Amino acid sequence: MIPLFIGVALVTFFVLSLVGDPFKEMxxxxxxxxxxxxxxxxxxxxxxxxxxxxxxxFWSMITGNWGVSIFAGGKPxxxxxxxAIKYTLRFSIAALVISFVxxxxxxxxxxxxxxxxxxxxxxxxxxxxxxxPTFWFGxxxxxxxxxxxxxxxxxxxxxxxxxxxxxxxxxxxQAKYMILPVIVLSLFSMGSWMRYARSSMLEVIKQDYVxxxxxxxxxxxxxxxxxxxxxxxxxxxxxxxxxxxxIISGATITETVFSIxxxxxxxxxxxxxxxxxxxxxxxxxxxxxxxxxxxIADLLYAVVDPRIRYS
Amino acid sequence: xxxxxxxxxxVLTGRVETYWYLVGxxxxxxxxxxxSLVVLILIILACVIGPYLxxxxxxxxxxxxxxxxxxxxxxxxxxxxxxxxxLTRLLYGGRISLLVGFSSVFSALIIGxxxxxxxGYYGGILDTLLMRFTDIMFSIPVMxxxxxxxxxxxxxGVWKIVLVIAIFGxxxxxxxxxxxxxxxxxxxxxxxxxxxxxxxxRIIWRHILPNSLAPIIVSATLGVGGNIIYEAALSYLGxxxxxxxxxxxxxxxxxQYAMAIAPWLVWSPGIAMFITVLAFNYLGDxxxxxxxxxxxx
Amino acid sequence: xxxxxxxxxxxxxxxxxxxxxxxxxxxxxxxxxxxxGEVLGLVGESGCGKSVASMSIMQLVDVPGKIVGGEIIxxxxxxxxxxxxxxxxxxxxxxxxxxxxxxxxxxxxxxVGDQIMEAILxxxxxxxxxxxxxxxxxxxxxxxxxxxxxxxxxPHELSGGMRQRVxxxxxxxxxxxxxxxxEATTALDVTIQAQILELMKDLQRKTGMAIxxxxxxxxxxxxxxxxxxxxxxxxxxxxGDVYSIFKRPRHPYTYGLLSSVPSxxxxxxxxxxxxxxxxxxxxxxxxxxxxFNPRCPFATERCxxxxxxxxxxxxxxxxxxxxxxAVEKEANA
Numbered sequence: 001m002i003p004l005f006i007g008v009a010l011v012t013f014f015v016l017s018l019v020g021d022p023f024k025e026m027x028x029x030x031x032x033x034x035x036x037x038x039x040x041x042x043x044x045x046x047x048x049x050x051x052x053x054x055x056x057x058f059w060s061m062i063t064g065n066w067g068v069s070i071f072a073g074g075k076p077x078x079x080x081x082x083x084a085i086k087y088t089l090r091f092s093i094a095a096l097v098i099s100f101v102x103x104x105x106x107x108x109x110x111x112x113x114x115x116x117x118x119x120x121x122x123x124x125x126x127x128x129x130x131x132x133p134t135f136w137f138g139x140x141x142x143x144x145x146x147x148x149x150x151x152x153x154x155x156x157x158x159x160x161x162x163x164x165x166x167x168x169x170x171x172x173x174q175a176k177y178m179i180l181p182v183i184v185l186s187l188f189s190m191g192s193w194m195r196y197a198r199s200s201m202l203e204v205i206k207q208d209y210v211x212x213x214x215x216x217x218x219x220x221x222x223x224x225x226x227x228x229x230x231x232x233x234x235x236x237x238x239x240x241x242x243x244x245x246x247i248i249s250g251a252t253i254t255e256t257v258f259s260i261x262x263x264x265x266x267x268x269x270x271x272x273x274x275x276x277x278x279x280x281x282x283x284x285x286x287x288x289x290x291x292x293x294x295x296i297a298d299l300l301y302a303v304v305d306p307r308i309r310y311s
Numbered sequence: 312x313x314x315x316x317x318x319x320x321x322v323l324t325g326r327v328e329t330y331w332y333l334v335g336x337x338x339x340x341x342x343x344x345x346x347s348l349v350v351l352i353l354i355i356l357a358c359v360i361g362p363y364l365x366x367x368x369x370x371x372x373x374x375x376x377x378x379x380x381x382x383x384x385x386x387x388x389x390x391x392x393x394x395x396x397x398l399t400r401l402l403y404g405g406r407i408s409l410l411v412g413f414s415s416v417f418s419a420l421i422i423g424x425x426x427x428x429x430x431g432y433y434g435g436i437l438d439t440l441l442m443r444f445t446d447i448m449f450s451i452p453v454m455x456x457x458x459x460x461x462x463x464x465x466x467x468g469v470w471k472i473v474l475v476i477a478i479f480g481x482x483x484x485x486x487x488x489x490x491x492x493x494x495x496x497x498x499x500x501x502x503x504x505x506x507x508x509x510x511x512x513r514i515i516w517r518h519i520l521p522n523s524l525a526p527i528i529v530s531a532t533l534g535v536g537g538n539i540i541y542e543a544a545l546s547y548l549g550x551x552x553x554x555x556x557x558x559x560x561x562x563x564x565x566x567q568y569a570m571a572i573a574p575w576l577v578w579s580p581g582i583a584m585f586i587t588v589l590a591f592n593y594l595g596d597x598x599x600x601x602x603x604x605x606x607x608x
Numbered sequence: 609x610x611x612x613x614x615x616x617x618x619x620x621x622x623x624x625x626x627x628x629x630x631x632x633x634x635x636x637x638x639x640x641x642x643x644x645g646e647v648l649g650l651v652g653e654s655g656c657g658k659s660v661a662s663m664s665i666m667q668l669v670d671v672p673g674k675i676v677g678g679e680i681i682x683x684x685x686x687x688x689x690x691x692x693x694x695x696x697x698x699x700x701x702x703x704x705x706x707x708x709x710x711x712x713x714x715x716x717x718x719x720v721g722d723q724i725m726e727a728i729l730x731x732x733x734x735x736x737x738x739x740x741x742x743x744x745x746x747x748x749x750x751x752x753x754x755x756x757x758x759x760x761x762x763p764h765e766l767s768g769g770m771r772q773r774v775x776x777x778x779x780x781x782x783x784x785x786x787x788x789x790x791e792a793t794t795a796l797d798v799t800i801q802a803q804i805l806e807l808m809k810d811l812q813r814k815t816g817m818a819i820x821x822x823x824x825x826x827x828x829x830x831x832x833x834x835x836x837x838x839x840x841x842x843x844x845x846x847x848g849d850v851y852s853i854f855k856r857p858r859h860p861y862t863y864g865l866l867s868s869v870p871s872x873x874x875x876x877x878x879x880x881x882x883x884x885x886x887x888x889x890x891x892x893x894x895x896x897x898x899x900f901n902p903r904c905p906f907a908t909e910r911c912x913x914x915x916x917x918x919x920x921x922x923x924x925x926x927x928x929x930x931x932x933x934a935v936e937k938e939a940n941a
Contacts, residue, residue, distance in 0.1 A: 133540050
């Protein structure tokens with residue numbers, strides 16, 4: 001795992017450095033003296049080769065100093081990320097929970113009633129969700145509900161000036177802002193959870209042990225809910241583990257469309273300006289989640305499937 | 312439970328039917344998949360031939376009165392902010408989007424197959440190395456790096472996008488192929504081939520690979536749809552295909568700002584993309600059902 | 609031989625499968641009887657309908673299959689006419705069933721003990737403790753050592769033979785009158801197979817239950833069965849007690865099956881092992897007349913036009929053939 005980390009850090013740092021000198025743009029500004037730019041460059045170590053910069057950065061990361069942002073007025077990276085993560089987590093977790101809770105039961109019901117209208121209808125809904133370009137859909141929703149109908153706000157996270165209002169009012173206000181982005185965010189995952197649940201369940205009800213359960217004279221409800229469902233949920237639950245990393249990174253486009261100051265936007269901005277302290281932490285965070293997500297998926301697998309526990 | 316339908320088919324030993332013939336037969340029964348296939352063929356034809364048939368050139372700027380016109384007989388889908396005919400641009404853009412979709416999938420497949428085949432066939436250290444590499448690529452967050460790479464690599468051509476998407480898309484295929492190879496290489500015909508002296512390479516490419524095509528085909532079909540959206544997302548953020556070359560993605564990007572006054576500019580590329588991707592998804596799903604020996608009516 | 613009263617009377621059972629490619633008449637007019645305490649061997653090649661018949665008895669035939677005709681009289685009542693709820697009470701309690709694949713027939717996420725106990729709890733009004741005691745007793749009865757420990761184990765921790773024993777314990781948990789064994793030993797090693805068969809015989813002696821023993825292996829039939837029914841393409845072509853069938857097979861198919869079993873004698877005479885020519889016909893394209901005629905060395909014009917009926921050629925011995933074989937076979941089982 002550690003080598004994986006280092007490998008990922010190396011690759012990302014290297015790719016990031018390809019963006020080049022973050023201070024290049026400044027040179028174009030006639031009011032900034034080249035000597036000052038040189039000083040900045042030196043202060044941030046950009047006059048040294050890439051690998052030296054990497055080691056210096058790596059060392060400071062390990063020793064707990066996560067640095068400050070080059071461009072956001074020297075704000076510590078942790079503070080910037082702290083704010084952005086708050087928003088991203090809010091939306092992503094809401095979307096994950098909603099899509100899981102709605103889609104999985106529908107998928108399972110579809111499997112049990114294969115080839116019925118219900119099945120075809122929800123298969124279409126699932127494909128709809130998976131084929132729809134999210135930014136376009138978000139856009140359309142914004143236009144319909146935000147502009148035309150004026151029911152919901154078209155971007156941002158809260159009404160300006162509401163910070164002083166009582167807690168409940170603020171809560172409701174923020175909820176209003178969450179509706180559209182969460183719908184857009186959950187669209188794709190709802191579709192794919194529905195399909196996963198459906199195919200997993202379909203596969204399970206064809207198994208021999210389901211036949212055995214029926215042959216024992218168990219009521220159909222027990223056969224489905226005790227014997228079939230438990231097995232069908234195994235791959236689904238492990239998928240849940242694997243969708244953890246998506247919580248941070250999955251919302252980039254949606255955040256852009258709805259102007260949400262979250263991790264996605266922060267990461268992209270930082271990367272494009274080679275604000276490497278911020279960018280690297282964002283990217284490492286994401287990679288960590290990916291690796292942890294995999295681990296959790298494996299662990300969950302062992303928990304729900306007794307066959308894995310002993311090997 | 313039931314006597315599996317497979318037992319019924321076991322008894323159907325009539326004539327010799329090749330695997331692909333059976334797949335085709337089963338696919339034909341899947342009406343939605345067939346419909347999607349037809350739709351896709353129509354779309355592809357329209358995009359390839361359409362621009363030639365159109366009276367407008369794709370980059371022809373219109374006069375000032377012709378700017379931002381709603382759909383009419385003269386311009387069935389209206390005109391955009393530079394007076395260009397939207398329908399023509401849509402078809403031309405379709406060419407680009409489809410091209411990107413197909414070639415990125417194809418390139419990702421090539422890389423993925425090579426990595427997966429050699430890892431799965433040889434096993435051992437090669438396998439470990441290749442899989443570690445795959446894992447690293449998997450752990451790198453895609454979206455941000457996609458953006459960076461497309462910003463950093465010089466040139467604005469379509470091929471840059473194809474390359475960038477392919478670089479991040481081969482891993483799933485590699486895993487699939489590796490899995491297939493791990494199980495297929497245990498088959499007796501592989502041993503037999505080795506025993507008569509067939510070279511390893513030949514075994515991989517002539518013998519095992521054709522048998523692992525099924526999941527690859529499904530993944531590829533679904534992948535085209537996914538990559539079309541990827542391209543659109545990139546273009547939307549400003550890193551994909553650059554104007555004036557139209558692609559469904561950058562047409563959407565341009566249209567954002569004019570949404571209130573020219574909604575047709577937003578609807579056409581979006582709907583075109585949606586239908587195309589939907590068709591790929593249905594087709595891929597139908598292919599998956601047709602190729603899976605266990606799941607069918 | 610003294611036979612007890614009739615337990616199961618299958619009369620002219622017809623189970624058809626309505627597929628997109630046509631209708632498959634998996635069971636096309638099968639009739640046989642099982643008496644109390646008797647073992648009936650149902651023999652035939654793959655695709656002859658024997659499994660479908662057993663599923664039909666349990667009313668577990670699923671789409672696109674359907675029982676379209678006949679009666680299944682069990683303890684005096686027609687199972688075909690039962691409601692799903694009534695049938696559910698019978699399954700597992702009065703009729704038990706074991707299947708071919710012990711590796712996949714048990715649910716991998718529940719313990720072995722749990723799965724046996726649930727059968728008991730569903731059909732009998734006992735407390736959980738009693739069910740647990742009974743389960744451990746059953747595990748001991750089917751020859752599983754250390755039953756208390758095994759109770760808490762998962763199926764993947766047991767070998768194939770042990771899993772099949774668990775299946776038997778499960779099927780017997782409510783003291784059924786009839787046990788249906790559908791190729792239960794086919795997937796096991798020969799030595800384990802022998803053990804399981806011993807176990808089944810033993811249990812049958814102890815409890816007096818009847819067994820419907822389905823298999824394609826004639827040697828097993830000779831060892832286990834009291835009566836034999838030979839099935840071909842959905843119909844019974846020969847039926848009688850095991851001794852008559854093996855000594856005096858009347859149907860050309862049965863005769864062919866028995867001849868193709870190698871024995872010590874064949875080796876001595878150095879004659880090639882006779883095999884029945886041809887293959888089981890495609891169910892969508894059944895031959896006209898007697899279904900066996902393309903492969904039958906004695907077929908005549910009549911055989912190609914008419915389907916023979918089951919006829920009692922000797923007391924207790926029925927044959928479906930216009931030209932039954934009339935040769936004595938040396939008992940070689």
